[in-house]
Amino acid sequence: MQMDLRTVTIKPQRQTFDHIARRIGADKAATRYQEGTLEVQATHNFHYRPTWDPDHEIFDASRSAIKMADWYAFKDPRQFYYGAYTLARAKQQETAESNFDFVEGRGLADTLPAELTDTVLKLLLPLRHAAWGGNMNAAFITAYGYGTALTQPCIFHSMDMLGIAQYITRVGLLLGDDVEVLDTAKQSWMEDSAWQGLRRYVEDCFVLKDPLEVFVAQMVALDGLLYPLVYETIIDNVLSSKGGTPIAMLTQFMTDWFAETRKWVDATVKTAAAESAENKTQMETWITHWRDRAAAALMPIAQIALGAEADAITSEVVDQFNARMAKAGVSL
Amino acid sequence: MDMKVGKKKLGLKEKYQHMTRGLGWETTYQSMDDVFPFVKYEGIKIHDWDKWEDPFRLTMDAYWKYQAEKERKLYAIIDAYAQNNGHLNVTDARYLNAIKLFLNGISPLEYMAHRGFAMTGRQFPGVGARVACLMQSLDEIRHAQTQIHSLSNYNKYYNGFHDYRHMLERVWYLSVPRSFFDDAVTAGPFEFMVAIGFSFEYVLTNLLFVPFVSGAAYNGDMGTMTFGFSAQSDEARHMTLGLEVIKFVLEQDPDNLPIVQQWIDKWTWRGYRVLTLVGMMMDYMLPKRIMSWKEAWEVYFEENGGALFKDLARYGIRPPKWLDQIEQDKDHISHQAWATFYNYAAACNFHTWIPTDDELDWLSQKYPNSFDKYYRPRLEHWREEAKKGNRFYNKTLPMLCQTCQIPMIFTEPGDPTQICYREVDYKDNKYHFCSDGCKEIFEHEPEKYIQAWLPVHQIYQGNCFEEGVDPTAEGFDPLSAVLDYYHLAQGRDNLDFEGSEDQKNFEAWRGMATKNAA
Numbered sequence: 001m002q003m004d005l006r007t008v009t010i011k012p013q014r015q016t017f018d019h020i021a022r023r024i025g026a027d028k029a030a031t032r033y034q035e036g037t038l039e040v041q042a043t044h045n046f047h048y049r050p051t052w053d054p055d056h057e058i059f060d061a062s063r064s065a066i067k068m069a070d071w072y073a074f075k076d077p078r079q080f081y082y083g084a085y086t087l088a089r090a091k092q093q094e095t096a097e098s099n100f101d102f103v104e105g106r107g108l109a110d111t112l113p114a115e116l117t118d119t120v121l122k123l124l125l126p127l128r129h130a131a132w133g134g135n136m137n138a139a140f141i142t143a144y145g146y147g148t149a150l151t152q153p154c155i156f157h158s159m160d161m162l163g164i165a166q167y168i169t170r171v172g173l174l175l176g177d178d179v180e181v182l183d184t185a186k187q188s189w190m191e192d193s194a195w196q197g198l199r200r201y202v203e204d205c206f207v208l209k210d211p212l213e214v215f216v217a218q219m220v221a222l223d224g225l226l227y228p229l230v231y232e233t234i235i236d237n238v239l240s241s242k243g244g245t246p247i248a249m250l251t252q253f254m255t256d257w258f259a260e261t262r263k264w265v266d267a268t269v270k271t272a273a274a275e276s277a278e279n280k281t282q283m284e285t286w287i288t289h290w291r292d293r294a295a296a297a298l299m300p301i302a303q304i305a306l307g308a309e310a311d312a313i314t315s316e317v318v319d320q321f322n323a324r325m326a327k328a329g330v331s332l
Numbered sequence: 333m334d335m336k337v338g339k340k341k342l343g344l345k346e347k348y349q350h351m352t353r354g355l356g357w358e359t360t361y362q363s364m365d366d367v368f369p370f371v372k373y374e375g376i377k378i379h380d381w382d383k384w385e386d387p388f389r390l391t392m393d394a395y396w397k398y399q400a401e402k403e404r405k406l407y408a409i410i411d412a413y414a415q416n417n418g419h420l421n422v423t424d425a426r427y428l429n430a431i432k433l434f435l436n437g438i439s440p441l442e443y444m445a446h447r448g449f450a451m452t453g454r455q456f457p458g459v460g461a462r463v464a465c466l467m468q469s470l471d472e473i474r475h476a477q478t479q480i481h482s483l484s485n486y487n488k489y490y491n492g493f494h495d496y497r498h499m500l501e502r503v504w505y506l507s508v509p510r511s512f513f514d515d516a517v518t519a520g521p522f523e524f525m526v527a528i529g530f531s532f533e534y535v536l537t538n539l540l541f542v543p544f545v546s547g548a549a550y551n552g553d554m555g556t557m558t559f560g561f562s563a564q565s566d567e568a569r570h571m572t573l574g575l576e577v578i579k580f581v582l583e584q585d586p587d588n589l590p591i592v593q594q595w596i597d598k599w600t601w602r603g604y605r606v607l608t609l610v611g612m613m614m615d616y617m618l619p620k621r622i623m624s625w626k627e628a629w630e631v632y633f634e635e636n637g638g639a640l641f642k643d644l645a646r647y648g649i650r651p652p653k654w655l656d657q658i659e660q661d662k663d664h665i666s667h668q669a670w671a672t673f674y675n676y677a678a679a680c681n682f683h684t685w686i687p688t689d690d691e692l693d694w695l696s697q698k699y700p701n702s703f704d705k706y707y708r709p710r711l712e713h714w715r716e717e718a719k720k721g722n723r724f725y726n727k728t729l730p731m732l733c734q735t736c737q738i739p740m741i742f743t744e745p746g747d748p749t750q751i752c753y754r755e756v757d758y759k760d761n762k763y764h765f766c767s768d769g770c771k772e773i774f775e776h777e778p779e780k781y782i783q784a785w786l787p788v789h790q791i792y793q794g795n796c797f798e799e800g801v802d803p804t805a806e807g808f809d810p811l812s813a814v815l816d817y818y819h820l821a822q823g824r825d826n827l828d829f830e831g832s833e834d835q836k837n838f839e840a841w842r843g844m845a846t847k848n849a850a
Contacts, residue, residue, distance in 0.1 A: 012488035017487055019497045047514040047784050052518075082473050083407060083477070090396045144451070203361040
């Protein structure tokens with residue numbers, strides 16, 4: 001029996017779960033982001049210590065030097081829970097798909113000057129591995145970070161990095177003659193001196209133990225310099241002006257992704273630094289350290305496309321980064 | 333237009349392989365041992381990670397596309413269900429208690445699975461392994477959230493859902509599912525994969541998922557049914573991964589076999605113990621039953637599982653230990669569990685009741701070897717007592733098994749009139765167990781299991797009262813102090829279904845929906 005109940009109004013006993021109501025007030029309906037995020041991770045009365053880390057609980061705030069009175073002070077301004085996240089990415093992949101179709105369908109890859117194609121392959125393809133490293137670093141924070149408000153955006157970030165590695169691969173397969181371009185790029189990643197600074201940077205991140213330091217090294221410093229430099233500056237401006245607009249279409253996902261994701265990164269930096277003087281100092285120390293290392297590691301890569309201009313343009317990107325951090329409350 | 337020649341179209345599988353081709357690398361600036369510090373300590377030997385085929389073969393763009401489509405449909409139904417007061421369509425209000433059990437006991441495990449798969453994904457050096465684990469990690473946070481969002485609507489109208497996160501870490505029976513998952517994530521990455529990826533997701537998943545989702549469908553609960561069906565295609569991927577793990581590990585080195593066998597024994601037993609709650613739900617809590625626990629065990633474990641272990645025999649794997657005991661237990665455990673919850677209904681956030689005569693007859697018919705002889709007379713006795721105003725509430729605390737944390741309610745194999753007790757002396761303490769299985773699991777890793785946060789012990793140690801409560805004060809009521817600590821509303825969340833607020837509200841609201849106002 002199907003009843004049509006639309007005319008019946010029942011007064012709810014409560015608007016949301018108690019742990020949400022204790023934070024937002026009992027008289028308000030909670031959003032899906034709030035119900036899917038706030039206090040979802042266990043915090044008390046763990047049964048066993050990890051055999052792989054007996055000095056800590058399964059989830060343990062003391063894995064980080066950053067101290068928070070409340071780890072749910074972190075908020076994702078995008079309000080991403082799984083559903084909102086996949087819907088946003090599905091829309092972006094649709095755009096990416098039609099961009100690839102457009103470029104492929106009109107054979108635009110073959111109209112590119114050979115020199116430019118060569119530059120793109122050299123610059124872009126080894127970044128697959130950097131993205132793969134980003135996937136691993138974000139997975140680390142998802143696994144060992146504290147509080148769903150911080151760890152949830154990191155699983156999204158991790159999978160975004162995998163997606164980006166796959167988009168780069170597609171660009172390579174489209175521009176290159178054969179899948180061997182992937183092997184050539186890997187060889188560069190492993191051996192060419194231009195890439196060793198970045199590879200060392202990524203590998204050094206793999207052995208960090210503090211989830212917030214990994215966040216700073218990966219999401220703040222490396223992503224914060226690499227995406228503006230490679231995608232916004234080199235591809236969208238410099239190469240486009242030399243006839244490389246199709247490349248900008250193929251990497252639109254990365255440009256859009258960074259513009260969106262940095263809002264979450266900025267909010268997180270801001271919240272951590274605003275918590276206490278100690279946090280602020282710690283964030284400044286880390287960001288300065290990793291920014292300098294990232295800038296140095298990216299310089300020889302910028303040279304692949306920019307030659308002698310690499311120095312000046314990288315400096316500009318660093319200046320923009322500093323201004324961005326200043327807005328987030330961290331003076332460098 | 334000038335098209336390049338010789339660029340052949342790639343098939344899906346080939347395309348996928350290129351997408352992940354060579355993404356990982358042997359690190360040189362940091363040693364592989366430092367980068368992947370947990371991959372050796374369990375004793376599992378892996379020689380070639382590339383042999384791990386990613387069974388999902390989903391690129392991220394395809395994943396986003398498919399999953400977003402599913403989310404769109406799912407949330408449209410959740411919204412419609414809430415808007416139309418769909419909850420009033422369930423068979424009767426007793427059914428709500430089954431989904432209280434689900435939100436309180438199962439949904440938080442989905443979240444733990446999310447974090448656990450992120451841990452293993454981070455720790456495995458192989459590309460295929462990592463992608464598969466991280467994709468499952470992402471799916472699992474989906475399952476946690478779609479469940480929370482679906483059941484949120486029930487929380488608005490009914491009791492017992494309202495503080496599930498707080499209760500999970502405190503209420504006595506919830507330590508059973510919680511300690512199960514804590515056990516898995518505190519193990520190394522390979523054991524986690526055998527525990528959750530294989531034993532739970534592959535061998536036992538049908539016994540968890542099918543009863544709840546079909547139970548929802550049978551009982552008019554569109555909300556729960558929809559997230560269940562929507563999760564099904566994810567589950568199919570997870571099952572593939574679970575099997576892939578076992579085969580990969582066993583093919584890598586013959587020394588892995590005894591380690592994996594011990595894990596399969598342990599985790600089948602641990603999982604089986606947790607499923608006691610599901611068995612009870614199937615036999616007692618669904619007003620419209622799907623099948624009995626016993627039948628479900630026979631179909632999903634004995635038949636399907638039997639075929640699986642036959643298939644794994646070529647790797648040297650034998651069926652899990654203690655199956656002979658489980659075979660005997662299937663006539664008993666659901667009844668023993670329901671009796672326990674009936675006893676402890678004062679300390680519980682869902683209601684219990686005595687089945688109706690029809691339901692008692694159904695149980696007699698489904699359990700011809702045990703129900704009439706051992707369990708029906710007791711239920712009928714309690715019913716008589718309740719009629720006289722003596723509804724039985726047990727006010728003492730039960731002894732818990734150190735491993736599975738279920739009260740010691742199970743009986744000796746072969747003698748349903750004798751409670752099964754096992755004990756072990758370890759470092760000047762005596763530890764108690766419900767079974768040979770739980771005892772042996774303890775003996776294999778005593779240093780782990782002595783840490784268990786046993787709810788009854790914690791109450792006796794004075795750790796389960798709100799801050800500032802003085803247990804030595806005159807008139808101190810320990811039960812009510814513990815309920816405060818649980819955030820369990822006395823008289824609303826607990827006690828018998830008969831006379832409960834849920835029962836009255838449901839009746840009144842359904843009346844509003846089906847009858848004209850006087």
